[in-house]
Amino acid sequence: MDILTIKEFLKENLDKLYGDFSTYEPLLRVSASKVVIIGDLHGDVNTLLRIIERFPPSNWAYIMLGDYVDRGEHQIETLYLALRLFLEYRAVLLRGNHESPLTNYEYGFYMELLRKFGPYDGDSLYDKLKDLFSQMPISAILNDKYFLVHGGLPINNVSIDSIAKLPKPDEVPSNEVTFQLLWNDPSDDVKYYEPNIVRGPGTYVFGSALTENFLSSSGLKMIIRGHEYTPQGYKWNHGGKVLTIFSSRAGPYSGTKPHIAVINNDSLSIIDVS
Numbered sequence: 578m579d580i581l582t583i584k585e586f587l588k589e590n591l592d593k594l595y596g597d598f599s600t601y602e603p604l605l606r607v608s609a610s611k612v613v614i615i616g617d618l619h620g621d622v623n624t625l626l627r628i629i630e631r632f633p634p635s636n637w638a639y640i641m642l643g644d645y646v647d648r649g650e651h652q653i654e655t656l657y658l659a660l661r662l663f664l665e666y667r668a669v670l671l672r673g674n675h676e677s678p679l680t681n682y683e684y685g686f687y688m689e690l691l692r693k694f695g696p697y698d699g700d701s702l703y704d705k706l707k708d709l710f711s712q713m714p715i716s717a718i719l720n721d722k723y724f725l726v727h728g729g730l731p732i733n734n735v736s737i738d739s740i741a742k743l744p745k746p747d748e749v750p751s752n753e754v755t756f757q758l759l760w761n762d763p764s765d766d767v768k769y770y771e772p773n774i775v776r777g778p779g780t781y782v783f784g785s786a787l788t789e790n791f792l793s794s795s796g797l798k799m800i801i802r803g804h805e806y807t808p809q810g811y812k813w814n815h816g817g818k819v820l821t822i823f824s825s826r827a828g829p830y831s832g833t834k835p836h837i838a839v840i841n842n843d844s845l846s847i848i849d850v851s
C-alpha cells in the first residue's frame with residue numbers, strides 16, 4: 578500500500594468524510610442479513626485485508642467496532658482501508674477510545690503520521706483526523722437485536738434514546754456517558770459496577786444487572802463490543818449476553834488469534850481470521 582497514495586486520499590477526502598460523519602447521530606440503526614463485525618485492529622492491516630478477501634464487502638455489510646489506530650505497525654493503512662470501506666460500501670465505522678487525542682499522542686498514531694507523512698503534513702492531517710474522530714458514531718443497533726459499541730455500558734442506566742442524543746462533536750470525549758461507552762468493560766465479578774482499576778479514572782466495569790436492565794428496557798438481545806484484548810480473540814460475559822470480539826495481532830497482541838463475529842440470516846458465528 579503506497580503511503581503517498583494514502584496521503585493524497587486523505588487530503589482529498591477528509592472534508593467530505595467530516596461532512597458525512599457529522600450527519601450521523603451517535604446511535605445508528607442498521608438492518609442487514611449478512612454482516613461482518615470487526616473488533617479492535619490497532620494497525621493490523623493484514624488481518625483487515627484477509628477479512629476483506631474472505632468476506633467481500635460487496636456481499637457483506639461491515640460494522641467496525643473502533644480502535645483502528647495506535648499500537649500496531651500499519652495504523653495509517655488500517656484507517657485508510659476502513660475509510661475506503663465507508664466511502665465505497667457504507668461500512669459502519671464506530672468510534673473506539675483510541676480515536677482520540679487522549680491516546681494518539683501517547684500510543685503511536687500521531688508519531689506514525691509524522692514519520693510516514695513528514696512533520697508538516699503529518700501534523701496538519703492529524704488536526705483533521707481528530708476532528709473526524711470527534712464526529713464518528715458511538716454505537717449502533719443491528720436488526721433490532723444487537724447493541725454494538727466499542728467499550729460497554731455506562732453506569733447510570735442510560736436509555737437508547739439518551740444515547741441517540743449524546744453531544745457530537747466531542748473531541749476527548751468529555752461527555753461522561755460517551756466516555757464510558759468507549760472505555761468500560763464487562764465483569765462477571767460485580768453485579769452493578771465498580772471503578773475500572775486497570776483503565777483508570779472515569780472508567781468502570783459493569784456487571785450483569787446493568788446488562789439485564791439495559792437489554793430488557795431497550796428490547797435488545799445482546800451487546801457486541803471490542804476494546805478488551807483476549808488471547809483467543811473473543812470472550813463471553815454475563816451468561817452469553819455480552820460478546821467481546823478482538824481482531825488484532827499487531828504490536829503487543831502478536832500471540833492473539835484474531836476473530837470476527839459474522840451474522841448470516843439471523844445466525845451468529847464467531848470466526849477465526851488468523
Ligand SMILES: [Mn+2]
Binds near residue numbers: 803804
Ligand atoms: Mn479500546
